Amino acid sequence: MPGPSCDVVCLGESMVTFLPTRPGRLADVPAFTRAIGGAESNVACALAAAGHRTRWVGRVGTDGFGDHLLATIAGYGVDTGAVRRDPHRPTGVYFRTDADRATDAHEVVYYRAGSAASAMSPDTVPYDTVADTRILHLTGITAALSPDCRDLLYDLTAPRPGRPLVSFDVNHRPGLWRDGDAAAVLRDLANRADVVFVGADEAERLWGTADPAAVRSLLPEPAALAVKGGGGLATTFELPAPATEATEATEVRNTGDGIGATDATEVPGTAHGAAAPRVGDRVTAVPAPRVDVVSTVGAGDAFAAGFLSATLRGLDPRTRLRHGHLMAAAALTSPGDLAVPPPRAHADRLAALGDGDWGRLHLGPGWTSAGTEADEEVRNR
Template identity: 50%
Template sequence: MEAVPAAVEAVCLGESMAVLLPDRPGSLAAVESFRATVGGAESNVAGVLAALGVPTAWVSRVGDDGFGRRLLTELAGHGVDTTGVAVDPDRPTGLYVKEGGPHGPVPRYYRAGSAAAALGPEHLADPAVARLLDGARLLHLSGITPALSDSCLALVRALLARPGRPTVSFDLNWRPALWRRRDPAVLRELLDAADLVLLGADEAEAALGTGDPAELRALLPGPATVVVKDAGHLVTAVERDGSSTSEPALAVTVVEPTGAGDAFAAGYLAGTLRGLDQRRRLRLGHLAAAAALTSTGDQGALPDAERRAALLDASPADWAAVRVGPDGWWPR
């Protein structure tokens, strides 16, 4: 693929997959057709960062198959630089299928032996990857990648230890099925080596034993900032000195929750790169998450730049009055 003609500020590294969406809710046994799209935590973040005006690259591996080519085409279509993506002639692109369940869609993953699982430290010797990392201000990782394989874990460790590395953000993205045969205790080591950590209180409780922001801050002394999203839709950013900033989410009529956490991360990271204060960073994360929640795909339509700026500067009362749904943002 051709490089996006802009200096890359952010690099997102990790697996993305083809996604099959059924034509009706319910069991896959009754589904007759599917709509194909793409998804994956790090590429979702890359796409939203690009939509927010941050020149971004996605680094990964895909199979030499139609799904892999679709991933590259769609990411490039979102303005994401894909020059750091290797095409594997032997391994397939990962796949997941969404199946309707009593509490909403359930993803069914088919990723064993995928191309991305073959990522390893040697990938850093690729001149395209080295160029992207050397020029970036931010590297975004997640807890999915080190769970894929021993080589992927070695790659994440190498990235965190890389001399002169950019600022590293790390989203926990807890996937218990991936960690079933691996030691999840390694996640604490990786999170603590990052500069910025994002996690949900519920997943942190499962993976780290606590979802309390103050306790997580004590558990992870290394990062400059730990951002915790709780079940009540309040997000709290806790600094190394213990000071904190909290901001409630917008009122949203949810269409599909998948991708909202990635969108929040992208909004928050875009605000960080643009030098916004902590409250506006959190608000930009909420705006991006709201857009994703009202879309059937992993990435939704953001309000325009003028509307975003107004919402970032809104009073607490005006912020609380905003309503977001599939038919738009209110008040208009």
């Protein structure tokens, strides 16, 4: 029986973004260059560039910005055939400064209210357009766009036979939440997913704690939870999977014993079955390598892409985290939301470094095009 036609389907809003031609306040920047932005399409593009079969599902207007989005995303090798064009609503756009998102100097102005993507709902996005995949990737941004979008996320994360493994990035954007329900809604959606990504800063803002173990107690249901903490440390909590041969052909399933398992048996305690306490978590923490940061935008999406790529390959928790860090490092050392990932063989060599060599790893602009010589230079530092 043939498997799913996609490795990962990513659903959400993508927008045209205008980047400043020089540092400064939006009020002072005289000109902007055009690019694209969108958490879910970023993940789809990064995974496609890494060699996976990806599809982006969303809605755009019938305007020129929608044309640009579709052409650009498809240019990365992403299937855009399920994207719908809305003749009555525009494609979203936004402007931002080049300052770090975490600083007070960062400014972003969205023009997405009433956008085509905000009309996504269970009625406008048929389930079969997202179900034919090994992993379905969603983010909390979509839930903030409109009540219909929120209903769609609840529909896609509902227990149902044959549901693909659901990945959910909390991705809290305070400026998008108008009704004050972010903490409850995002916690609820995260607990309905199988793989969850959340930053410690987001958890502190939403739920009053940045401690990874405390976050796990708030999100006990996902089979795997990745908490990205301060200083670049990322920690996963997951129940161990049964021993399997880690191959690209392994079908990713959630059996309640972790992710990447091949046994398709339903086990109570997963997001698909009855709730059960999360005892026996395997906890893995991996620091990020040192990086010469060019831009922080898109790094979180890249981390998710690297982690999911390694998940599709059936790799162990430490290696999944390292691939997340490496993909994030590609974004951090490049301008804009999207970066060229390192070749798989190069990333695999770096991810396999011993702890000492990994701790000495220092990545700067252009590192993704390096090869074996760069690896040896790292080892000899």
